[in-house]
């Protein structure tokens with residue numbers, strides 16, 4: 001069965017993941033996990049300042065939290081951010097720009113794992129998107145079953161804006177939420193939807209005026225499964241998601257090889273370097289350091 005195969009795969013990796021986590025554990029927890037003792041719903045907050053950019057340690061921490069949530073019989077998982085401006089800035093560009101090749105292989109494998117773990121999570125999942133969610137941040141949100149977003153934020157797979165094409169399985173996550181023609185246009189444009197636009201096209205399900213309201217709406221979504229048998233619900237979700245997941249599982253090595261070639265190509269490295277420098281410049285000018 002796919003579920004046991006996937007979970008065994010992640011468990012098999014676990015000792016490696018644990019070692020990696022322990023070797024580079026930061027002083028402050030990269031994720032905050034709280035389980036409401038009344039509702040039984042777990043809230044997983046990304047907590048890697050300044051923008052929750054996804055590096056190896058943060059993604060391992062997310063995977064471990066999901067494994068813990070599935071093991072402690074939480075009734076659901078709400079993914080959110082401890083930062084009130086940014087949900088998740090996507091992959092840490094330091095991992096992609098002029099990368100160490102061994103680390104890049106590990107980074108990409110963990111990126112694949114974090115999507116599999118969240119996309120196949122056995123409990124109901126919802127994202128309280130309380131900040132900007134570009135690229136990998138949008139992927140985390142679309143891996144969840146439901147999305148509630150705060151106003152004046154942006155969300156989308158903007159990879160073409162920094163010279164990259166998203167991997168097939170990242171595109172499939174978008175296609176599981178958006179109609180094909182719209183997904184194609186948004187992917188090729190590298191579009192970042194405003195909150196209102198995202199609601200209009202169905203990329204998010206609801207808008208909330210505050211993080212508290214977003215969390216409450218996510219809890220209401222999770223409560224909607226209260227009459228469903230948890231195992232039947234989980235297996236039904238995995239059955240529906242299996243075709244997309246299999247496209248990655250069946251060729252993880254091929255995906256890794258393709259990404260390494262693509263990420264390391266000089267043209268893309270130059271484009272990414274320029275994009276990253278512009279980000280840093282913007283930040284410096286914001287802080288009054290030109």
Ligand SMILES: CCCCCCCC/C=C\C/C=C/C(=O)SCCNC(=O)CCNC(=O)[C@H](O)C(C)(C)COP(=O)(O)OP(=O)(O)OC[C@H]1O[C@@H](n2cnc3c(N)ncnc32)[C@H](O)[C@@H]1OP(=O)(O)O
Pocket residue numbers: 050051053085086088089090091092093094096132134135136137158159162164165166167168170258259262263279280281282283284286
């Ligand atoms: C077969 C093909 C396969 C090829 C594979 C290609 C690669 C993978 C392709 C797809 C998967 C996913 C890819 C990604 O996720 S790549 C990352 C994309 N992310 C972004 O484009 C977001 C960039 N950031 C922003 O737009 C903004 O920072 C913001 C809106 C998130 C927040 O804005 P604001 O609050 O104004 O903060 P600042 O911009 O001032 O930034 C603060 C600080 O953080 C740094 N930073 C921002 N984003 C990142 C990041 N993604 N990685 C690393 N660092 C980041 C920024 O540089 C500032 O740092 P400082 O200069 O030190 O202050």
